[in-house]
Amino acid sequence: MNAGNALSTLVEFQHTTEALSSVAERLAWDRETVMPRGAAEQRSEEVAAMEEMLHARRTDPRVPEWLDAARPETPAETRMVELIDRDFRRASALPSRLATELARVTSLSHGIWADARAAEEAEDFLPTLDEILALKREEADAYVAAGFGGGDRYDALLDDYEPDTTSADISRLFDAMRPRLVALRDAVMGADYQPAPLSGHFAQEAQLRLTRKIATAFGYDWNFGRMDIAVHPFSSGRWQDSRITTRVVESDPLNCLYSTIHEVGHSGYELGIDSDYAFTILGRGVSMGVHESQSRIYENQLGRGRAFTGWLFDRMSDTFGGLSSPDADAFYGAVNRVVPGHIRTEADEVQYNLHIMMRFDLERDLITGKLAAEDVNEAWNARFLRDFGLAVDRPSNGMLQDIHWAVGLFGYFPTYALGNVYAGCLNAALRDAVPDLDESLAGGEAEPAVEWLRENLQRHGSLHPPRELMERATGSSVSEAPLLDYLDAKFGEIYGL
Template identity: 55%
Template sequence: MTAYDDLMAQERETQALAQVAGRLGWDQETMMPRGAAEQRSEESGAMQAVLHARRCDPRRGDLLAEAEAQVSDEVARAQLRHIRRDHDRAMLVPGDLAVALARLTSRAQGQWAEARAGDDYAAFAPVLAEVIRLKREEATAVARGRDLYDALIDDFEPDMTATRLDTTFAEMRPRLVDLRARALEREWPALDAHFDEQAQLRLSRELARNFGYDFARGRLDMAVHPFSSGSGDDVRITTRVSEHDPFNCLYSTIHEVGHACYEQGIDPEYRLTPLGQGVSMGVHESQSRIYENQLGRSRAYTGWLFERMRETFGEFGLDEAETFYRAVSRVHRGYIRTEADEVQYNLHIMLRFDLEKALISGDLSTDDLEAAWNDRFEADFGYAVDRASNGVLQDVHWSVGLFGYFPTYSLGNVYAGCLYRAMRGAVPDLEVHLSRGDLGGATSWLCSKVQVHGGRFAPAEVIARACGGAEPTAEPLLEYLEEKFGGL
């Protein structure tokens, strides 16, 4: 056995334990009894203690140094790059801080859910303040002189910075605001009927299979906030149901299937290794967003979906496929990020990006956060937030410490725009196949160009390689939106 072999054997065990820890989070969101919250907090902390100790094990550092001096194979070098990054970061974070964060965020998640149900931000603010205090402590430990928020972004999008994101968002904002103003001048059809919840779930499972989700290696459950978790042969998704809005269920499912298919599509040789998962959240979001929007909300695919909706629910008030397409694409006033149309979605992200930067820098306190959110929302969208669950309490992310995550949603949209432009040129008769409900050509192309590589290449490199070498920019996304909604 070489040092590399020994190291990779150790990594497989660590990766397996990390998957078990992730399953605790999945269970907490889907099936855990409410009374188990405190015990789950202890369980999560115990798992984090084990994982942190393994990542900081001196033997790991010794094996890594030996392997780096010996290995030249490209895939092995990519594995070592990830292990080095993880090892160096783990060594900077005190073990008691890692455990404290795991315990606190497990507890905070339950408190957020209760506060959201009661529209009571004040009940959540104290625990959020504690989460932010520990996240700033963590960022200080790993930043090594860098901006604290950049250190947190790095967890989700390696080598990305707030300055680069600010530049991208400044390019996007005026064109999105202009397109929104024009779109809101138009009349958009909307659904106005009752849709059986069980029928929605049956159709959502059909759509998941339609997009390539393998139920032999996954499952679909209900959650307050839809998500995907796991990798390899155990990748689970959740959705939610509204009896008056089946799009919430169907498109949440398609979105999470994009994440899940990325994980299921990774080269099996990488399973339970550092390369055996998505390389970044921006690339992950590129898959969920292109599945949901460029494919799932296309005129061609919605023509097929319209017929499946009628077969499932009977007549529901929209009499032709084009009207249905306009209803799916409807630009509308609303508070909820996950329900936002394609034109306004990134404006929701920019709001969160600016607020969480201010929270981490200390320029904004949790006592003032709700008012700051409401003021910013009214300035950006032109109407007031009516209750906390439609405002500052709508997202789970801050309760579980995911600061730096939100901007990757918009980055994923940017990447999806680049991929869709390349796909349209590479997949013959794409629209014809979509109109038949046939997604095989599109999803196979995404798998071969993006998903199969897992963590082998850097995030921007994955997208550039898929797009013929072109560096990712916001222009393809903006052109797509202006072409689609300008036409509508």
């Protein structure tokens, strides 16, 4: 086979693999939104069958032959070959039995986790967590044997979500961030001024109507998406079908509104990728850290800024017939209150990364075997009390609040904090590039920011490695300093520090 035919055959083969992967993703979306609860066992078998088929394609013995014969001529073709080769090596490291069993068990465990969470019984989930951990350790060991992770189990899993980043890199980053975050938190909580929370009753249908308007303001294209309710908000899909979910608490509309903006950031990334990359390995977000940078900059630097919250104050006042916040300044304070709390997804910008740091340490110990599943509830509660000064009152406020471990996403958590760091770098560059941005945001128009992000980051998909992509977008090396400087300035101004 000549080089041209090898490359075109490889790309065509990958086209079908990507299409099937998208179908599998839709099965997962359906499971968490509209699937009948009694269908969990059937769905686990369907997901396992899809994974068996995908694993067979990803490890097809013809793939290395096509890779050897291919002669890419453009940067995009070179990157495609590089990523397909990497996927082949990672997939080939796993026996088909293990890949299929992981898919089956983590699909079934979703319902077990949800039931344990609803019943506030951590013990009901621990046997399933132990089974998942055994499979994930076996998976990590297989990757290590194939040369991934530098001999470290956790790094071998982390590499799946943030390529070329190690736990040592993450530890250094967290060590640099923690002192300033803790100092800022202590100063804010000790400040004389403390914003009043938003109070009242906010009907679900009214929240969802307003949420749709906000998603539209952030560029969400409803021709290619939809919004549903989920226990744990997420986005799903790519190319021409990227869906979002949210959750509604009728005493806390900010939960719904900002969960939605967050997921629109994820979905906007996928919908913003160059259409030429559809059904190719380039047509996806390059890493979870980069993905999270989009959701966090949409939600925080844009959505929680003074300019946009001024517009939102008027919309919410109209929607709900007035607010407990007397004016836009008070509402801005309410949106950005720094308060003790158990829930990561509801945490303020100052404390959010501290939640991630705790999870990173715990899940690394779970994967290495230093911490057993049967001890994780106690370990979580002790660490939370130490880090946040709060006792965990129930499992849904503790180890059962996040879905990640239930579906096998070990190595995922640190990418949330890395995404915040990336978002800090992007925000600094965006503000330099679009100096009148706040004027648009004050009118409820986020399009200038969305366009800049789409042009400088989103459209590239996986064309560039994560750090290179960030440096191309911002013109600077990645650093935690822009994020920490932004937090000090923003919360120092709100709290009069």
